[in-house]
Amino acid sequence: MSAPAAGVRRPLSPAQAGVWYAQRLDPANPVFHMGGYLDILGPADPDLLRATVAALVAEDETTRLRFTEADGVPQQYFAAEADFTPHLYDVSGDPDPAAAAMRAMRADLESPPDLEHGPLFTHLLFRLGDEHFIWYHRVHHLVHDGYSASIQRRRAAEIYTALATGGDPGTPYGSYAVLLDEQAAYAGSAAQRRDRAYWSRLMEGAEPPVGPAGSATPATPADAATHGPSPDGTVPQGPPAGIVRDVSEVDRSLRDALVGFAERARVTWQQALLAVAVLHRALWAGGSDVLLGLPVPGRVTPGSHRTPGMAANTVPLRCGIDPRESCEDLAARVAAQSLRAQWHQRYADTDLLRDLGWPVRGRSRFGPVVNIVPLDERTTFAGLPAVSHLLSTGGTADDLTLSVTYGDGGGLRFDVTLDAAQAGSVDLAAYRKSFVQLLSSVVTGPPGRTVAELDVLDAEERVLVVERWNDTAAPPEHRSVPAVFAAQVTRTPDATALIDGDRHLTYQDLDTRANQLAHHLTATGTRRGDIIGVLLE
Known part of the structure; x- marks a missing residue:
């Protein structure tokens, strides 16, 4: 292909x-940088690593992308070969090779985009030792999702x-x-x-x-410019540019x-986890009509x-909750619903919001986002294991976002993120703790247990x-309401x-x-x- x-x-x-519009409102903000690295464990060949990266860049047409405006309308074009x-x-x-590499990666993530x-x-490639290499990649969210x-x-x-073995490069x-x-x-x-x-x-x-606090999420400056930036399908986690998170x-x-x-519910574990997220939202926010x-x-x-x-998009996952339903049946329904969503995934969320007549609030769309990051435990470089580490998925998180990746110990890592402007509206640690408790109750209980029978409290x-x-x-307690309130003002003056x-x-x-x-x-x-009379509408 030419x-x-x-x-x-x-x-x-x-x-x-x-x-584009969100970045233009704050040109030097690095929040839309995506970045992460692979730990390559073993005697990798540094020349082959460099050749691998060079081949990737040559194959990837997005490395040539540039952006501009014509009469106020953003456009993209391909520059000459990168x-x-x-x-x-x-x-x-x-003295601490890992820390030295991390400092360099963090400094790059926080550099302003052009x-x-x-x-x-x-x-960036780093040699930490004869049998330990790091491959770091950073890219702007306009280019990759x-x-x-x-x-x-x-x-x-x-x-x-292929370079190491002389085999087929695929x-x-x-x-x-x-x-x-x-x-x-x-x-x-x-199709549309x-x-x-x-x-x-x-x-x-x-x-x-x-919104995450139980009321409408406040509008952001990007709303006026773009009627709300389109989502990117990833989970914001990155540089300290307005995001708080619990890991x-x-x-x-x-x-x-x-x-x-x-396996009992005949779904994938990712679909089962999504069902737990649906149930948790119903318990956390109340109601039986859940939207994620x-x-x-x-x-x-x-x-x-x-x-x-x-090219990523965010679509709604809508699911009703029946307390009499078994957890396995709920998981099967959520799995079917998520599969149907995949069949219609190209319809832009901004178009859907316009169809529904719903307000567009920053990057918030259909309630909390649940993102189970595509994972591959078996990534190897000619037999050398390579462990992926995510530093930033690039973006803001107006609404609550739960991201799931593999943990270093073979379990699962949960990142609960929120835009810093909403900090204080949700206790992220409590949210994560209640999610894990519900997950444990669902997956460790006896088969056929109903939603109503779940134990949502830990000891x-x-x-x-x-x-x-x-x-x-x-x-x-011999304290008046004004005294209790005054103490709260002292503790958290800037909380909502x-x-x-x-x-x-x-x-x-x-x-x-x-x-x-x-x-x-x-x-x-x-x-x-x-x-004193008080008038309330």
Whole structure:
């Protein structure tokens, strides 16, 4: 296949457009850098590593992408062939080679992007010792999505193995230009109309989701510029540019129990985990009509599944909860629903929101996002094991996001993330703890147990709720409500205290307003013991 012509301008995809506008609002912000690294354990050949990276860059048409504007409309085009030479940095003589490599990777992740001149990617190779190498890759979210990272890992392993053994290097990357052609052909097609009809039927009667704190998520500056940037199908985790997160791991035994439950329910363990997320949302937020955001690759043809680029989308996962249903039956229903979503995954979420007449709030779409990152435990470089580590999936997280990857100990790693502007609206540690407890209850319980029979409290919480909170012999606290509130203001002055529509008041704001009202009432002659009327709509 011939390389795409340089200089020919093309429109951005729906997934790219939101990232473009959000980045333009804050040009130096590195939050849209995606990055991670592979730990290659064993006597790798450094020359073959460099040759592998060079071959990847040569195959990947997105390395040539550049972006510009014409009359205020963003466009993309292919520049000349990328002139990139991978370098190997030997940090083996450093007192702490791993820390030295990490400092270099973090510094690169935090560098400001240059959308118009590029390049929008880099690769760094580090030698930590004779039998320990690191391959680091960073790319802007305009160029790649999270799905691209899994394609790249597999392709790199194929190329290195072929170079080392003289074997078949396998099928090269697909063409990003062809992927753009497919996206253009989809617009206005019969396939798009079918997808629209499916999502309209599925979402009939659904209510716009509330934000992570239980009310509407406030609008962001990007809304005015773009009517809300399109999502990217990945889980935000990266540089400290407005994201807070809680990270934890569960051990291999719980993951094995999850696999066993999935076999009983005749679903994959990823689908079983998605069912737990649906159930957890119902218990956390209340209600029986659950709505979650489901990241999808946005690719449907065989060639596009081998093509790195930015094509991902986020679609709604809507599922009702019946307390009388067995956990296995719930998992089967969620699995079927998620598969149907895959069949209609190209319909842009911004188009669906417009069809529904729902407000677009920053990067929030259909409620909390559950992203089970594509994983491959068997990545090897000519037999040498390579362990993947995610540093940043690039983006913001207006709504709550749960990302699942493999943990270092063979279990599962859970990342619960939230935009820093929403920090304080959700106790992320409590959210994660309750999720893991529910997961354990679902997968370790007896077969056929119903949703209503699940134990959602761990031992510590059960003591708190059943015993301590019901201990009528406990001495009362002799503190007034104003005193308790004043103590809370001192502890968390910047945490959200009240939400009214799109308005948020911190504890400090509320305290200031209450004092202002008190002074006003005193000035008008109000005295202790007077009755004050309060008008509520």
